[in-house]
Amino acid sequence: MESREQIANHIKQYKAQDVKLLYDLMVKILLGNNDFHLDEKAGRDDLISVIEEETGKKIDYQLDTVIGKESVKIFRQIEELEFSGSKLKKAQRVELMADVLGDDTLFEGFCLAFYDTDESLLNLCKIFSCMERYNELAQNEVYQNRKKYMRLISDYAIAAVNLYGVIHVTELQTLILEYENTFDENGYNHVDGNYKNTVMFTPEFICTCTLHQLIGDSVPAICTTMDGFLLHNSFLHAYQIEQEKMLQFFKGTKRELIENDLERFYKSVRSSSFRILYEDAGLKQMYLPTKKEFLQYTDKNYYEVSNAEKEMRRYIEKKFTPNFANAAQKAGVSVKEFVDDFMKELHYQATDMGKGGEERDPHKYTQFVFNFLQEYGIDLEDIDQANEFLGYAMKVANSVRLWCNHGCTPNEVRRETPINLRTTTIVPESSLAASMLAEGRDQLGQMGINIDLDATSTDISSISFDNGINGTMTKTTKKVYPNDPCPCGSGKKFKKCCGKLAG
Numbered sequence: 001m002e003s004r005e006q007i008a009n010h011i012k013q014y015k016a017q018d019v020k021l022l023y024d025l026m027v028k029i030l031l032g033n034n035d036f037h038l039d040e041k042a043g044r045d046d047l048i049s050v051i052e053e054e055t056g057k058k059i060d061y062q063l064d065t066v067i068g069k070e071s072v073k074i075f076r077q078i079e080e081l082e083f084s085g086s087k088l089k090k091a092q093r094v095e096l097m098a099d100v101l102g103d104d105t106l107f108e109g110f111c112l113a114f115y116d117t118d119e120s121l122l123n124l125c126k127i128f129s130c131m132e133r134y135n136e137l138a139q140n141e142v143y144q145n146r147k148k149y150m151r152l153i154s155d156y157a158i159a160a161v162n163l164y165g166v167i168h169v170t171e172l173q174t175l176i177l178e179y180e181n182t183f184d185e186n187g188y189n190h191v192d193g194n195y196k197n198t199v200m201f202t203p204e205f206i207c208t209c210t211l212h213q214l215i216g217d218s219v220p221a222i223c224t225t226m227d228g229f230l231l232h233n234s235f236l237h238a239y240q241i242e243q244e245k246m247l248q249f250f251k252g253t254k255r256e257l258i259e260n261d262l263e264r265f266y267k268s269v270r271s272s273s274f275r276i277l278y279e280d281a282g283l284k285q286m287y288l289p290t291k292k293e294f295l296q297y298t299d300k301n302y303y304e305v306s307n308a309e310k311e312m313r314r315y316i317e318k319k320f321t322p323n324f325a326n327a328a329q330k331a332g333v334s335v336k337e338f339v340d341d342f343m344k345e346l347h348y349q350a351t352d353m354g355k356g357g358e359e360r361d362p363h364k365y366t367q368f369v370f371n372f373l374q375e376y377g378i379d380l381e382d383i384d385q386a387n388e389f390l391g392y393a394m395k396v397a398n399s400v401r402l403w404c405n406h407g408c409t410p411n412e413v414r415r416e417t418p419i420n421l422r423t424t425t426i427v428p429e430s431s432l433a434a435s436m437l438a439e440g441r442d443q444l445g446q447m448g449i450n451i452d453l454d455a456t457s458t459d460i461s462s463i464s465f466d467n468g469i470n471g472t473m474t475k476t477t478k479k480v481y482p483n484d485p486c487p488c489g490s491g492k493k494f495k496k497c498c499g500k501l502a503g
Contacts (some may be wrong), residue, residue: 001132004102007092010129016090016487022127023093027082030100032217034115034210035200036075039063047209051199061197068194071105080346101130105194112201113155113218145187146201150218152180157215157222160299163171164281165357165403167273169212169228176206179291227266234354237276244270267396277357277403287407304353306409307398309343312392319385320378327376333366342372350397358402359497368395 011019019470030036041047048059081088088096100106111134114121119136125134137143156176160167175340183203190196199205200214208228216224223231223239231239249265252258269275288294289304296302303371316324316339329336340446348367369390380386398410406414 001100001136002130004098007101007128007130008098009367011094011097013487019090019093019097023088023097025124026097026100026110026128027078027154029113030075030106030110031082032115032212033109033200034217035112035195035198036072036106036109037197037213039067039072039259040079041077043117050208050209051205054209055205057204059199059205063192065196066194067105067109071103071194073101074099074106074384077358083130095127100105101128101133107133107145108195112150113139115218115220118147142190143188146198148158149188149201149203149213152176153211153214153297154219155295157211157219159228161222161230162297162353163287163294163302163401165232165353165408166235166281167230168278169208169215169224172230173208173211175288175294176211178288213477222496226262229274229278232354233275234356238344240355242269271354273358281357281404281406284406285408287401287405287412300354303347303353304401306396308395308399309347309394312346312396313343314436315389323376323378327378330376345372346393346396347400350400352403353401359404360397362397362400365393365397366390406431478489 011022012438014022038047045333052058064072074096078100081096100110107130111121114124122131122134122138125131145386153176156179157172160175183206185202188198188202188397200210210226212224214223214231221233223233223236225231225239225242245268246265249268249376250261253261270279293304306359321335324338324342325335328335333341344370349365350360352358369388371388372378401407401409
């Protein structure tokens with residue numbers, strides 16, 4: 001294996017700016033390992049007792065079996081430098097990187113907290129010149145189990161926010177245990193070594209506290225609030241505004257904050273878009289697919305193709321193939337590609353996923369359908385055919401899964417019996433509250449705040465037109481659709497460029 005000195009000599013060859021980028025990346029990942037934070041916080045936080053209380057299991061080993069004294073010195077030094085904002089020279093960064101990558105405990109902790117793919121991690125280790133270390137670690141069965149568990153938690157969290165928009169960590173825990181039934185708790189601890197035991201990377205200690213910390217520090221695609229909400233990244237702006245409000249809310253407070261203070265604050269910000277969505281969606285049933293389908297939502301672009309969509313596709317192929325063929329020829333694509341793009345766009349127009357949980361406007365959806373037909377010269381014979389085409393489109397819209405419907409479609413909301421996973425209030429109580437406060441201490445500390453731990457959807461199928469549709473719509477200005485090239489000239493699709501701002 002590469003020695004510390006060999007790693008340092010290799011990194012020295014990079015330019016100072018490249019070393020800075022690599023160092024910043026390493027620090028961000030390493031500090032996301034909450035196993036090491038347990039030791040760092042042991043003297044002032046109640047995290048260990050909170051985890052024991054929630055899981056009913058005793059952490060009956062010394063913390064130096066999680067991270068040894070020499071390793072923890074390096075970890076704390078890096079943490080202090082990061083929080084103080086100290087400016088480091090290239091040589092200092094090189095030495096600290098070599099300290100981490102050349103230390104068995106810190107290196108494994110870094111790899112466990114790395115949030116991208118194993119292939120990306122391997123490529124990063126090539127850049128760091130510690131491939132032999134990584135290859136040996138990757139063959140270790142205990143490391144494999146720990147990493148697999150971390151990936152599983154990450155997948156469930158990402159799938160949940162993609163499907164529901166917002167979910168509380170208590171609900172996520174219930175979902176995971178429902179889908180996994182029982183975990184095998186063996187095989188997560190080494191026989192010896194300074195990273196012999198783990199608290200965070202084992203199902204033995206799965207609870208709201210460990211889940212909240214794992215996701216908050218190791219899954220950057222998700223925003224996590226101090227009171228336990230996991231948010232889709234489309235709520236990032238709303239989350240940032242809420243953080244700013246917190247700073248203003250407690251500005252000038254001289255004493256340390258207690259749980260009741262935070263409860264007062266969170267009651268004052270219930271108008272945040274993700275909190276409104278959570279409250280409204282919670283009044284409806286919760287869609288619980290099979291485990292296989294649920295985990296498909298880790299792909300942000302995945303959606304379930306409904307029977308209504310299949311029916312509309314068959315309808316288009318039967319009645320409008322020549323029309324769509326002409327439009328496809330103009331667009332320079334095959335008929336299948338053109339129909340595929342239309343169906344995806346139809347779904348995009350109908351869904352509220354990734355749109356901050358805003359209610360859909362059924363009239364805009366209808367306008368899109370007919371603007372599309374007019375845009376591509378797809379003529380309708382008469383009002384009956386227009387209503388027929390719109391009827392199929394409405395069936396598609398009522399079969400789309402919505403955040404505001406707790407992942408259900410409008411059709412399902414009308415039929416099914418509600419399923420409620422919520423067993424806590426918005427502001428968690430007792431041990432969960434303590435864990436959230438402990439987790440948020442550093443975040444609030446950077447804001448100058450100290451904590452005292454002791455102290456209903458629209459049914460779009462119901463739309464009717466009093467005067468019918470007479471086919472005499474006039475086109476005034478060119479409408480830009482999400483998949484069109486952005487007018488700003490960036491070369492990107494409108495929905496991935498200026499459309500984000502418009503939305």
